[in-house]
Amino acid sequence: MRTTKIKIRNLFGITETELDGRSVELTGANGVGKTSVIDALRYALTNKSDRDIIVRQGEKEGEILIETDTGLSIDRKKRTEQADYKSVKENGKEVMAPENFLRQLFTPLQLDPVAFTLMDAKSKNRAILDLIEYDWDLNFINDKFGEIPSWINYEQNILEVLSDMQSENGQWFKERQNVNRDIRNKQAFIEDIAKDIPADYQAEKWETYDLGAAYKKLEQIKEHNSRIERARLFRSSYDSKLRKLEADKMIEISAEEKAISTERETLLSDIERMKAQIKASEDKLAGLSGKLEDKKALAESRFNEAKTKLDADMSVADEYTDKQPIDFAELQKEVENAEEMKRHLNEYSRMKGMQSELEELKAQSDEYTRKIELARTLPGEILETAKIPIEGFTVQNGIPLINGLPVANLSEGEQLSLCVDVAISKPNGLQVILIDGTEKLSSENREKLYSKCHEKGIQFIATRTTDSSEMEVHYI
Incomplete structure (x- = not known):
């Protein structure tokens, strides 16, 4: 697809300019309107401009009309006092979603190949990678990775x-x-x-181990064994304890006998000395035997009571004396181990x-x-x-390569040639290249670029700064 007519009126610094479908080089000094032609074409295709003022000073409306050899027409008007106007028709019929339709007709490299050669390596890589046609959206990212990372620039x-x-x-x-x-x-x-x-x-074992119950059982065994030991000791001391009780009884009786004997002697002596008290003393003497028997009975009673208690204690001791102590060494070891494990x-x-x-x-x-x-x-x-539009195009570690070389390593001429190849990569697209500022190129590269455009059937509209005070149109 090539242009057959380009008409610009009151856009940027242009009063009126018209071009046919031939390739042209616009020359002249700075400010004569060369770049305005390029900018007007870019504006027609993209609806974007880097300039603050689009309509020519003093006018209310600017317009650019483009017609192609395939029946496509683009009519875009920029207005200062009313809404802008655009009409994109194909064979006389309005195109639906015109802006999206236009984006499919060209690649960004077609609109400024010279600027492409002046980009840094990263920008060049991005421009080339953008040429890859692959249908993807954020759902593709989410399906593949399970998330949409927020730290990624999805404009890339x-x-x-x-x-x-x-x-x-x-x-x-x-x-x-x-x-x-x-x-x-x-x-x-x-x-x-x-x-x-x-x-x-074994954490589960020690979590459920009842250390309190084990301690209780251990104490019960120790108390059981202690009773056996005490019983055996108590039993072995029975005879000595009984002898002590008997000795206490005899000592008590002996003391009483001695006291009575002393008292008798005293009374007999008193009888002799005190005849007047004989009868009273004799009466008292007569009661002494009964008193002694009472004392003996009391001592016997105390003895029997103590012996009964001793025998009762001995019966308790007998219950444990013949029993065997329980070996608690294993339980003791288990409890100690349980304490250690619980820690x-x-x-x-x-x-x-x-x-x-x-x-x-x-x-x-x-x-x-x-x-x-x-x-x-x-x-x-x-x-x-x-869909990769360039022959010999590969990607390695995110870096685009042309025939194995990074784009930034290509010569200026090779990079311009690449832009032409890109322009013809869309058979149904607009076969036009806008080349602004060819004076920045060497004469050799400029001529090679023009020649390749002719060779490939690409229409170009180029600008070159000269000393002429008027814009001159050179058909090439």
Whole structure:
């Protein structure tokens, strides 16, 4: 598709200019309107302009009309006092969604190839990658990666998006580093805890072990054994205790006999000395035997009472004397071991919690790795199905290559030739290149560019600054 008519009126600094379908070079000094022609064409195709003022000073309306050899017409009017007007027709019929329709007719490189040669390497790469035709949207990203990363610029082409995703400067890579650091730290904590926990530690057993019941049983056994020991000691001292009781009885009786004997002697002596008290003394003397019997009976009663208590205690002792003490060494060992094992429970629980967290962190790290690796492998899959407009075009690590060389490594002439190849990559597109500022090119490269456009059947509209005070149109 080539233009057959271009008519510009009151746009930018142009009063009125008309071109036919031939390739032209517009020459003249700065300010004569050469670039205004290029800018007007860009405005017609994109509805965008870098200039603040589009309508020529003093006018209310500016217009550009483009007609092509395929029956396409583009009529765009910029107005200062009413709404803008645009009409895009194909064979006399209005085109639906005209702006989107126009975007399909050209590539950005067609509109400013000279500017392309002056871009930095990153900008050139982006411009070339943008040429890849691959249908994708945010649903594609979400389906592939399970999320739509917020730190990615989605105004880029899909290969740049994927390159940023897998980049070492990307958030996934940094997050994976953070997670892996946490994994190493938790592994170190777990190993530090595990070294103090016995091998084959049975946490469930020691969590449910009733240490209080074991202590109670141990104390019962110890009390049982203590009673046996006390019973045996008590039994072995029975005879000596009985002898003591008998001795206490005899001593008590002897003391009483001695006291009575002394009293008798005193009374007999008193009888002799006190005849007047004989009868009273004799009466008293007569009662002494009864009193002695009472004393004897009391002593006997105390003896019997004590002996009865002793025998009762002995019967209790007899109950345990013949019993065998229970060996509690194993239970004692079990209780001590249980105490030791229970002391590990908190640390064991902490270790198990960390192990669970560790598994979650490993899963996170694996997911980041999956996403990063997917972002690395997807470009290859995309390039297998994507429509690539340039012969010899490949992508390596997000860098576009032309016949194995980065675009930035191509000579100026090769880069301009690449722009022509791009222009003809859309057979049904607009076969026109806008070349502003060819004075920036060497004469050799300028002539090669014009020749290749003619060779490939590409219409070009170029500008070149000269000393002429008027804009001159040279058909080439």
